[in-house]
Amino acid sequence: MTTTSQNLTSSTNEMLGTIRRALLDFSDPKAMPTSPSARDLLGGVTEERLYIKNVPMEPRFPNAVMRLITSNVGRVQGLRLDGSLEIEVWGRPLDQQGVVNDICDRFDGAMLTMVRRTQGLMFVHEFHRDDLPPMTAPADSETFAVRLTYMLTIYPQFLTRLVG
Numbered sequence: 001m002t003t004t005s006q007n008l009t010s011s012t013n014e015m016l017g018t019i020r021r022a023l024l025d026f027s028d029p030k031a032m033p034t035s036p037s038a039r040d041l042l043g044g045v046t047e048e049r050l051y052i053k054n055v056p057m058e059p060r061f062p063n064a065v066m067r068l069i070t071s072n073v074g075r076v077q078g079l080r081l082d083g084s085l086e087i088e089v090w091g092r093p094l095d096q097q098g099v100v101n102d103i104c105d106r107f108d109g110a111m112l113t114m115v116r117r118t119q120g121l122m123f124v125h126e127f128h129r130d131d132l133p134p135m136t137a138p139a140d141s142e143t144f145a146v147r148l149t150y151m152l153t154i155y156p157q158f159l160t161r162l163v164g
Helices: 012-025 094-113
Strands: 050-052 063-071 081-091 120-132 144-156
Touching: 012 050, 012 063, 012 094, 012 144, 081 094, 094 120, 094 144
Parallel strands: 050 063
Antiparallel strands: 063 081, 081 144, 120 144
């Protein structure tokens, strides 16, 4: 799911698209110029195996799935959302652990440097990484995952425009 709109927080779908693009396109300016992006590691432009909520029935590895959880507890007259972005990066077989860690490093860099100040405000203020143990029988013991959780503060345009 990609979007070309410039209204980065005009809707929940726009926010998800903005985050997804940032994750896939991040490049570390201090890394070697040939260092692959997360998009490259997740199948390139033709495949882009970063999914929003739903993974295909027969997924290729590595892949990642993300979901956004938001809550509004009335801060700043209800204009602020507290968010949690959860991403699971999956690998198979076990020797893909290095590639999965590289993808996670790029996602961490993307989220750490992602501050959107136009058409709303969105930034990360905390994040966690959790290496999940490989599955055991009867599941496929060669399949493993790393869970990333990013705590977001969001002043989305779809709420802030109500008071403008």
